[in-house]
Each structure stands twice: as C-alpha cells, then as structure tokens.
Amino acid sequence: MQEDLVTLAKTASGVNQLVDIYEKYQDLYTVEPNNARQLVEIAARDIEKLLSNRSKALVRLALEAEKVQAAHQWREDFASNEVVYYNAKDDLDPEKNESEPGSQRIKPVFIDDANFGRQISYQHAAVHIPTDIYEGSTIVLNELNWTSALDEVFKKNREEDPSLLWQVFGSATGLARYYPASPWVDNSRTPNKIDLYDVRRRPWYIQGAASPKDMLILVDVSGSVSGLTLKLIRTSVSEMLETLSDDDFVNVASFNSNAQDVSCFQHLVQANVRNKKVLKDAVNNITAKGITDYKKGFSFAFEQLLNYNVSRANCNKIIMLFTDGGEERAQEIFAKYNKDKKVRVFTFSVGQHNYDRGPIQWMACENKGYYYEIPSIGAIRINTQEYLDVLGRPMVLAGDKAKQVQWTNVYLDALELGLVITGTLPVFNITGQVENKTNLKNQLILGVMGVDVSLEDIKRLTPPLPQGYYFAIDPNGYVLLHPNLQPKPIGVGIPTINLRKRRPNVQISDNNTEFLLNFNEFIDRKNAKQPILVLLDAGFTNELVQNYWSKQKNIKGVKARFVVTDGGITRVYPKEAGENWQENPETYEDSFYKRSLDNDNYVFTAPYFNKSGPGAYESGIMVSKAVEIYIQGKLLKPAVVGIKIDVNSWIENFTKTSIRDPCAGPVCDCKETVMDCVILDDGGFLLMANHDDYTNRFFGEIDPSLMRHLVNISVYAFNKSYDYQSVCEPGAAPKQGAGHRSAYVPSIADILHIVTIVFLLMEDDDFTASLSKQSCITEQTQYFFDNDSKSFSGVLDCGNCSRIFHVEKLMNTNLIFIMVESKGTCPCDTRLLIQAEQTSDGPDPCDMVKQPRYRKGPDVCFDNNVLEDYTDCGGVSGLNPSLWSIIGVQFVLLWLLSGSRHCQL
Numbered sequence: 001m002q003e004d005l006v007t008l009a010k011t012a013s014g015v016n017q018l019v020d021i022y023e024k025y026q027d028l029y030t031v032e033p034n035n036a037r038q039l040v041e042i043a044a045r046d047i048e049k050l051l052s053n054r055s056k057a058l059v060r061l062a063l064e065a066e067k068v069q070a071a072h073q074w075r076e077d078f079a080s081n082e083v084v085y086y087n088a089k090d091d092l093d094p095e096k097n098e099s100e101p102g103s104q105r106i107k108p109v110f111i112d113d114a115n116f117g118r119q120i121s122y123q124h125a126a127v128h129i130p131t132d133i134y135e136g137s138t139i140v141l142n143e144l145n146w147t148s149a150l151d152e153v154f155k156k157n158r159e160e161d162p163s164l165l166w167q168v169f170g171s172a173t174g175l176a177r178y179y180p181a182s183p184w185v186d187n188s189r190t191p192n193k194i195d196l197y198d199v200r201r202r203p204w205y206i207q208g209a210a211s212p213k214d215m216l217i218l219v220d221v222s223g224s225v226s227g228l229t230l231k232l233i234r235t236s237v238s239e240m241l242e243t244l245s246d247d248d249f250v251n252v253a254s255f256n257s258n259a260q261d262v263s264c265f266q267h268l269v270q271a272n273v274r275n276k277k278v279l280k281d282a283v284n285n286i287t288a289k290g291i292t293d294y295k296k297g298f299s300f301a302f303e304q305l306l307n308y309n310v311s312r313a314n315c316n317k318i319i320m321l322f323t324d325g326g327e328e329r330a331q332e333i334f335a336k337y338n339k340d341k342k343v344r345v346f347t348f349s350v351g352q353h354n355y356d357r358g359p360i361q362w363m364a365c366e367n368k369g370y371y372y373e374i375p376s377i378g379a380i381r382i383n384t385q386e387y388l389d390v391l392g393r394p395m396v397l398a399g400d401k402a403k404q405v406q407w408t409n410v411y412l413d414a415l416e417l418g419l420v421i422t423g424t425l426p427v428f429n430i431t432g433q434v435e436n437k438t439n440l441k442n443q444l445i446l447g448v449m450g451v452d453v454s455l456e457d458i459k460r461l462t463p464p465l466p467q468g469y470y471f472a473i474d475p476n477g478y479v480l481l482h483p484n485l486q487p488k489p490i491g492v493g494i495p496t497i498n499l500r501k502r503r504p505n506v507q508i509s510d511n512n513t514e515f516l517l518n519f520n521e522f523i524d525r526k527n528a529k530q531p532i533l534v535l536l537d538a539g540f541t542n543e544l545v546q547n548y549w550s551k552q553k554n555i556k557g558v559k560a561r562f563v564v565t566d567g568g569i570t571r572v573y574p575k576e577a578g579e580n581w582q583e584n585p586e587t588y589e590d591s592f593y594k595r596s597l598d599n600d601n602y603v604f605t606a607p608y609f610n611k612s613g614p615g616a617y618e619s620g621i622m623v624s625k626a627v628e629i630y631i632q633g634k635l636l637k638p639a640v641v642g643i644k645i646d647v648n649s650w651i652e653n654f655t656k657t658s659i660r661d662p663c664a665g666p667v668c669d670c671k672e673t674v675m676d677c678v679i680l681d682d683g684g685f686l687l688m689a690n691h692d693d694y695t696n697r698f699f700g701e702i703d704p705s706l707m708r709h710l711v712n713i714s715v716y717a718f719n720k721s722y723d724y725q726s727v728c729e730p731g732a733a734p735k736q737g738a739g740h741r742s743a744y745v746p747s748i749a750d751i752l753h754i755v756t757i758v759f760l761l762m763e764d765d766d767f768t769a770s771l772s773k774q775s776c777i778t779e780q781t782q783y784f785f786d787n788d789s790k791s792f793s794g795v796l797d798c799g800n801c802s803r804i805f806h807v808e809k810l811m812n813t814n815l816i817f818i819m820v821e822s823k824g825t826c827p828c829d830t831r832l833l834i835q836a837e838q839t840s841d842g843p844d845p846c847d848m849v850k851q852p853r854y855r856k857g858p859d860v861c862f863d864n865n866v867l868e869d870y871t872d873c874g875g876v877s878g879l880n881p882s883l884w885s886i887i888g889v890q891f892v893l894l895w896l897l898s899g900s901r902h903c904q905l
Contacts, residue, residue: 001654001817002810009602009623012558013641014548021540022629022638029536031631034465043470046461054423054451055405057157057164062403062425062449064153065169069446070431072146076138083144087135088126088184089195108181115165118182118416122158125151126181130174130198132381139173147177154179165417165454169427170199171447172209172389182415197414200385203245204408208424208448210391211862212247212313214268216301219283220323222256222292229351230288233322236350236374237283239384240320244271246409246476247858249312251304252279255297256290264846267310270476270855278845292323294330302337311852315861316391317343321363325355329362338367342864345369346387352376361874371874392445394865396428402862403428409474410455410485419455421480424448443868455481464588475856485725537565537639544641549573557649559620564593565639577644596624596640602813606685606696607647620644621687647688654679654688676703676822682814684716684783684835700783700833703823706805707833709796715807715816717786720779722842728776779840781833785814796820798828 010016081104090105108121127144129135147169154167158179168178176199185195199205217237225233237252244250249268253261263282269275301319337343345367347360352375361371370390372383395402405423413420429444458481462470472481479485541563549561550573560577564570568587572578584590596603605622624642628635654670654677670677670690679688684699684707700707710716792807805820 002813002815004653005604005623005810005815006602006812008555008558008645009625009643012552012555012643013561013623013625014544015625015627015641017548018540018544018563018627018639018641019629021543022627022636025536025540026631029533031634031636033634034468036468039465040470043462047458050457050461051407051423051453053161054164054453057161057167058405058423058425058449058451059403060157061150061153061167061169061451062427065147065150065427065446065449066430068149069146069427069429072142074142075145078141078145083141083148085127085144085148086121086124086181088128088178088182090183110181110183113180115163116180116182116415116417121181122155124181125154125177125179126184128176128178128184128197128199131195132378133174140175143171143173143175147171147175150177151179163457164451165420165457166413166415166450166452168199168450168452169447170202170205170450172200172392172445173447174198174200178415184415198381198385200388201242202414203411204422204424204450205448206243206245206388207247207406207408208426208450209388209445210395211315211860212858213244213249213316213318213391214305214313215244215248215250215271215318215320216268216305217241217250217252217320217322218297218301219252219254219262219286220256220292220297220321220326221254221286221288221290223289224292224353225288225324225351229324229353230286232350232374232377232380234283234286235377236322236348236380236384238280239380241271241276241279243385243388244276246270246272246478247313250276250279252283253297253300253304254286255293255300256288257293257296258290259296259300262286265849267304267307267849268312269849270311270852274842274845275849292326292328294326294328295333297321298330298333298337302333302343305343306337311855314857316863318369318387318391319343319345319367320387321345321347321360322350323347323360324351324353325349325357325360327356327359329359334363334367341368343367344390346372346390348372348374348383350374365871365873368868368870369873389445390870391863392426393443393868393870394862395426396443396445397865397867398862399428401860402426404860407474409476409478410480413452417452417454419485420452421455421474422450422452424450455485477853477855533567534569537567537569541565541569541571541639545571545573557646557653558643559646560644561641562643563639563641564590566637592622592624592642593640596626596642597637599626599814601625604681604687604813604815606681606687620646621650651688651690654690670819674822674825676818676820678702678818679810680816680818682783682785687815698833698835700835703820704831704833705798705823705828706796706803706818706820708829709794709805710792710807711783713792713794714786714789715792716783718781718783720781722840723778723780723837724842726776726778726837726839728774728778728839777840777842778837779842780837781835783835785809785816796826796828798826801826801828803828 084104084106086106086108090107106124108124108126110119110121112118113120127147129140133140150169157167158164166178168176170176184197200209217240219233219237221230241250248271250271251261251265251268252263253259262285263278265275265278298319305317305319334345338345345363346369347364349355349357349360349372357371357373363369364371368390370387372386374380374383403425405425408422408424410419410421412418425448427446427449429442429446431442458472462481469483470481471479471483474480544563560581561573562571562581564587566587570581570583570585570587572581583592587593592603592605595605602623602625605624607621622642622644624640626637627639627641628637630636675690677690678686678699680686680699686697686699686702707716711718790809790811794805796803796805803821803823803826805818808817809815810817
C-alpha cells in the first residue's frame with residue numbers, strides 16, 4: 001500500500017522531472033542565503049526611524065503645551081462666545097447643538113480620508129469632553145482657551161511629516177484635544193450609542209501619567225459595610241482596576257477581624273484584562289460580616305506588597321483602602337512596615353455615615369497618599385482615577401529626566417484606526433518654577449501627549465519573506481507584530497465604499513503604451529528580483545507541463561496535477577481541473593504548501609466533504625511534496641508539486657491491498673464486517689476507510705476509545721492552543737420569569753446605583769447591544785505523531801471485552817494504517833474527543849499566574865522625590881461632574897434600557 005501510494009505520487013506529479021529542469025537551467029539563477037540577522041537589523045532600523053520621527057513631533061507638542069500653559073492667565077469669567085472650538089460629539093445637524101456660555105462651536109467641513117478611513121478636517125482640531133464633565137465649567141473653559149494654541153503645532157507637525165496619524169493631548173481634567181478633527185461618533189454605524197470615553201482611562205494615558213505601579217487594594221468587609229455601601233465599594237474597586245494597564249501589578253484583599261485574598265491569586269499579578277476580570281468577579285462575591293481590624297488588614301497588605309519573590313512592576317508601591325471609616329489608625333503597623341514611606345497609602349471613605357474621617361485621612365497623609373470621599377455612585381469615576389495626579393508628582397519634580405518618550409502595548413484605537421501603538425510624553429505644569437531647578441515648587445501634571453503609529457505602518461517596513469516572517473513583542477511579552485495578529489471587526493457592517501490607499505508615486509497617463517512601459521519599469525525598480533523570479537518559475541513549470549504532464553497517459557484515480565512555486569506561480573493540469581481549483585492563490589497562505597516545505601515526506605491532506613449530499617467530495621485527497629535541489633552545496637526548495645487523488649477510486653484500491661491470500665487466520669482482509677481498517681494522517685484525520693461514512697472525519701469522533709489508547713501508547717500526542725482573537729455567535733440571553741413579590745419602591749440611591757452599574761458595564765468593549773458577533777476565546781486540540789517507531793500492536797481493554805489492533809506507519813508519508821476489531825463488537829468509552837475549534841473560557845488564570853510570562857521591567861522609575869510636598873493629601877476633587885449632567889446621563893441610560901427593543905446601543 002505504501003509503495004503504491006508513493007510510486008503514484010512520484011510518477012504522476014513529476015517531482016523528479018522538475019528537479020531536473022531546475023538543475024538544467026541553473027546557470028539562469030543564483031542561490032542567495034537569507035541573512036536573518038541582517039534582515040532583522042534593517043527592519044529594526046527602519047522601524048526605529050519611523051518611531052524617532054513620531055517622537056520628534058511628540059516633543060515639540062509637549063514643549064509648546066508647557067510653554068503656553070505657563071503663560072496662560074487664569075480667568076474666572078469668559079465673554080459670550082469667546083472660547084471657540086469644535087466639539088467632536090456635536091451632531092452633524094447644527095440645529096441640534098447649543099454652545100455653553102462662554103464658548104462658540106466650530107463647524108468644520110469634513111472630507112473622506114483614506115489614511116484614517118473616516119471623515120476628517122485638517123483645518124481644525126477636535127475636542128472631546130467626558131459626558132460627566134460640565135463643558136461650561138471654569139476649569140474646562142480655561143483649558144479650552146490655552147490648549148487652542150496647540151492647533152498650530154499639530155498642523156506644523158503634519159507639514160513636516162504628512163504620514164502622521166492622530167496627535168492627541170489628554171488633560172488631567174479629562175479634556176482631550178486631537179488632530180485632525182473628526183466626528184467622535186458615526187451615528188450611521190452605531191446609532192444611539194452613548195459616549196463613555198474618558199481619555200484618562202485609555203492605556204496610553206495611564207502609562208504616560210505615572211511610572212508602573214504595584215497596587216494592593218484593601219477592602220473593608222466588616223459588618224458595618226453592608227447594603228448600598230458594600231455595593232459602592234464593589235463598583236469602586238472595579239473602577240480602580242480599570243485605571244491599571246499591563247505595565248502594572250495588582251491584587252485585592254479583604255479584611256475584617258482577619259485578612260485574606262478575595263480570589264485565587266495569592267500575590268500581585270499583572271493587571272491584564274484576564275486577571276482584572278478574575279478580581280472583579282471575586283469582589284462582586286464578597287460579603288460583609290465581623291468587626292474591623294485595620295492592623296490585620298494593613299499587615300496582610302504590606303507583607304504581600306513587599307514580597308519580592310514574584311513578578312512585579314518594581315516601581316510605585318500603593319495600598320488602596322476602601323472602608324466606611326473607623327476609629328483606629330494602626331500607627332504601629334505603619335511604623336513597622338513603612339518607616340521610610342516608600343509605600344503610598346490612599347484611603348477612600350465610602351458611603352454616607354457618621355464616622356470621624358480623621359483616622360483614615362491621617363493614614364493617607366502620613367504615608368504620602370491622598371484621602372477621598374465617595375458618598376454616592378456619582379463620585380466613583382473621578383475619585384478612583386485622581387490618584388494618578390499624586391503618582392505623577394515625582395515625575396514633575398524630576399523635570400527633564402522624566403521626559404522620555406514611551407511606547408504603549410498594542411491596543412484598538414478608539415477612533416477606528418485599528419491596532420496601534422502610541423508614543424506618550426508627560427506634560428508638566430511649570431508655572432511658578434524658578435531658574436534654580438533645585439527649588440521646584442509646582443508638582444502638578446497637566447496631562448499626557450500622544451502620537452499614534454498604526455501597525456499597518458510598521459508592517460509596511462517588514463515585507464513578507466520568501467520562507468519566513470517578521471514578528472515583534474513588547475516589553476510585557478505581548479505580540480506587537482505577527483502575521484496572525486489580525487484585528488477582526490465585530491458586529492460592524494462593511495461600508496458601502498472602501499477607500500483605497502493613495503499611491504503618490506503613480507501618475508495617470510493618457511497614453512496606454514507609454515503607461516504600461518512606465519509601469520513595468522516602476523515595478524522592476526521597486527522590486528527588481530521578483531518579476532524575474534516569476535518569469536523563471538513560469539518557464540520552468542511550463543516545461544514540466546509540456547514535456548511531461550501532457551505526454552503522460554491518464555492515470556486512474558488522479559484528478560489533477562499541480563505545481564506551486566516560491567515566486568507565486570500556480571499551475572494546475574488539466575485545464576478543467578484548474579477551473580475548479582479552490583486553494584489559496586497566495587502561495588505562502590496555503591497550508592499544504594507550508595506543510596510540504598517543513599516535511600521531507602509526501603504530505604497527504606484529507607478532502608473536503610460537502611455534507612449537503614452523500615459522497616459529494618469537493619476535492620480529492622491532496623498529495624504534495626517539496627522539490628529539493630542542491631546548488632553549490634546549498635539546499636533549495638523552489639516549489640511544491642503534487643496530485644489530487646479521487647477518493648472513491650482509491651477506497652476500492654485500498655480495500656484490495658489489504659487482502660491476504662492465502663489466509664491463515666479468522667480475519668484475512670478489510671472486507672470483513674468485524675474489522676475496521678483506516679488510514680489516518682499525522683493530525684488524526686481519516687483519509688480512507690472500509691466504511692464510507694468515516695472519510696475526512698477526526699478519528700476521535702469515530703472511535704474515541706481507540707484514539708485515546710493511541711495517545712496513551714504514544715502513537716499520537718497533542719497540544720491545546722487558544723485563540724484570543726476569535727469571533728463567535730452571541731449566547732442567548734437568559735429568560736427571567738419571576739413575578740413581583742412586593743410593591744417595592746426604589747430609592748433615588750438605588751436608582752443611581754443601578755444606572756451607574758449599567759453605565760460602567762457599557763464602558764466595557766464587550767458590552768454592546770444587538771451585535772451579530774462577539775469576541776470570544778476558542779480552544780483547539782492539535783494531534784501529531786509522537787515518535788519514530790514504525791509498528792504498534794496491542795489490545796484495547798474495554799472492561800467486559802477487548803479489541804485487538806495493529807498500527808503500521810506508511811514510510812515516506814504522513815500516514816498510518818490501522819486494522820482493529822470493529823467497535824461494534826465491543827462497546828467501550830464513547831465520550832468523543834473533539835479536535836475542532838470550540839468556544840472556551842481559556843486557560844485557568846489561577847494556574848497561569850504561577851508561571852508568569854517574561855517581562856522587561858521599566859528602564860526608569862519615578863516613585864519618590866525628596867522635594868515632594870505631600871501635605872496636600874485630602875479633600876474633594878477640584879473638578880466635579882455637573883449634577884445635572886450625571887442625572888441626565890443616568891436617566892437617558894434608564895430610558896434606553898427600558899425603551900423599545902428596536903433601539904440599539
């Protein structure tokens with residue numbers, strides 16, 4: 001059987017003949033080895049140049065922002081329409097927009113832009129103000145006034161580098177000014193979507209505003225923390241977790257008379273999406289009971305925070321205390337663990353109560369932290385993010401040393417630019433600084449400046465390689481660049497018009513002959529080697545067709561012959577087979593091509609089976625092999641050749657080859673109904689069998705007990721892999737049919753709590769209504785040969801019965817042949833083995849944190865400065881949300897939730 005298959009593939013494909021052709025004409029080409037180091041160095045140099053140019057624009061913006069703000073005179077009042085700007089959230093209908101007192105709205109003229117894939121205006125910058133910030137407040141009007149001077153720098157940067165994408169200034173007050181101007185929400189794509197964006201919550205702002213953080217969140221769960229206060233604490237902790245990025249490490253602990261971790265994490269873990277979700281879920285399950293013992297709580301927190309035997313950020317050390325208050329100060333604990341005040345303590349008084357705020361305010365002030373009050377749900381978002389201003393103090397006091405451009409991890413741009421990285425630079429308040437820089441008094445951070453770089457720009461600097469690819473990772477070990485890193489749009493319709501990228505080097509010509517000559521010269525100049533390589537491949541493969549394939553007689557069972565070359569040429573013979581060719585025209589995207597290059601044997605690939613009709617095979621069994629030639633001692637694989645075998649004709653041949661004559665035993669061949677005979681490939685898929693309904697199915701679904709045994713005796717091994725970029729159908733919402741138990745009337749506090757929970761959930765990317773698809777994790781199990789042994793025999797014990805089997809590897813192929821007593825003769829374990837991709841919760845986060853990924857720590861750390869004035873350590877925020885804006889947003893959310901179902905968020 002093995003000889004028949006290999007002989008057929010070798011003879012029909014013409015693999016040896018193509019080798020002869022390449023060797024015959026070897027004077028027409030040279031073999032040049034890839035210098036991997038040189039390729040990487042060239043790509044790295046080009047990427048470094050790109051990032052350097054973007055960094056220069058960033059530095060100019062940061063310097064101008066500090067200069068303009070220092071010269072700005074604070075004003076309490078503004079004349080009507082004195083502050084002029086474009087509000088990015090303005091509806092396209094100008095009649096629906098009204099300016100706040102003291103400001104006037106600009107109405108830009110937008111054009112479709114291919115670089116951004118949306119409408120933009122290069123004449124103006126846009127301003128985004130969070131929904132819960134009153135845009136007519138004095139602070140906002142002053143910021144609008146002085147940041148308007150950045151527009152000219154935005155434009156100048158673009159003049160010097162037309163490839164620049166978004167340039168953004170994110171203010172510590174929440175205001176974001178970005179260039180070029182573009183509407184924030186496209187109502188045609190996301191109707192009725194409520195804007196919950198706050199620049200201070202974006203990954204690039206978090207990274208630029210402070211050095212990496214090691215944070216221990218300490219939650220009071222004593223009996224006095226109950227009802228609405230406990231709900232406020234849960235929400236506050238969840239919001240606090242959202243202020244952390246992948247550069248940070250965190251854990252959450254609860255305490256009453258004892259202290260414990262709220263989740264399975266027993267130490268600080270990286271603040272990635274997966275770990276934060278585990279912590280959020282755990283916090284939502286905490287209950288209140290017992291009495292408060294701050295000593296136990298802080299001792300537990302310090303012990304964990306000062307554990308240096310685990311991965312951590314190794315910079316800012318923070319304890320966040322959420323409590324309803326108390327009389328204890330725990331001075332001896334701070335004296336024991338924090339005498340040098342290297343750990344900052346932030347305290348949050350949550351809920352409305354009659355406790356003296358003095359003790360917990362003292363904790364913050366004595367430990368270089370800050371005291372906040374969260375009396376109601378509306379104060380959570382602002383008060384859980386303002387601690388970044390305190391952490392930014394050492395950066396401001398460090399001056400120029402802290403002004404280093406940092407690049408973020410990959411994330412999805414809020415303005416639909418796709419996957420980007422952002423260069424960030426902190427902007428300091430230099431007002432009041434004297435020339436003697438040892439006497440810096442101002443320690444406020446104004447915000448963060450950011451410039452985006454699209455991954456598409458980086459990909460253009462790393463062109464596809466003939467037999468490989470570029471990849472890059474960031475300091476946290478996450479993939480930055482890889483062919484499989486593909487952003488998948490979820491639930492977003494494809495626009496009617498797809499804008500094409502501009503080609504500035506191509507000129508329109510009225511003369512077609514002249515145009516073609518110029519175009520060919522342009523192609524040769526831009527990629528001189530590729531056209532010549534394609535011509536060589538075309539000539540060599542044509543000779544294979546004319547001098548070998550066309551002269552062969554029809555071979556029974558062979559549906560087609562094909563050759564795929566390194567240069568991108570695909571030839572299929574005969575012509576009618578080529579018309580039905582369904583493989584990927586991009587050579588390096590074809591699975592069979594890549595598998596053949598990595599394999600010295602003939603690679604058999606199972607056919608695709610159309611379930612709409614019995615026996616309706618869309619294509620035959622594909623057999624492929626790489627062409628190997630040696631030129632001057634160097635191995636070259638310039639092409640892959642192969643054939644497609646008709647399945648039905650070879651099943652008959654397969655059955656005949658298994659007949660043993662004369663027969664010496666009770667079972668002589670695969671025609672016996674008590675025998676199962678199968679041929680499997682190296683992935684466990686069935687190619688041929690003596691039962692028609694088996695073909696092209698994973699063997700673990702056909703005979704799971706035998707497949708498990710093949711794994712146990714090391715015929716096969718397997719790996720499980722997870723795809724975190726998958727797109728799945730949304731799960732059905734659970735139905736709730738409980739009747740009313742009472743005529744309960746909710747209080748205002750209950751209403752605000754419910755609405756804010758919805759408000760916070762909607763901020764999550766996964767919380768979107770009526771989407772056709774949603775992000776998910778999928779799991780797939782890949783099987784492969786585990787060793788080089790040729791034969792395996794044994795008995796499969798099923799308890800009350802057993803099955804004898806024999807396995808033989810077919811040499812020079814990726815196949816094995818199995819004869820086994822039919823599964824119908826001996827019922828065994830029927831639990832299916834699933835190889836196909838299926839939805840999954842992903843690997844257990846509790847196990848993953850035990851072996852954290854490699855992480856390169858920060859190059860510099862600004863967590864302490866002797867000049868810091870930490871006496872400003874308590875009180876309420878200077879920029880509170882407007883009461884009416886909060887109430888308005890929350891009641892709009894209520895209306896959307898209770899409104900008609902045809903509305904989409």
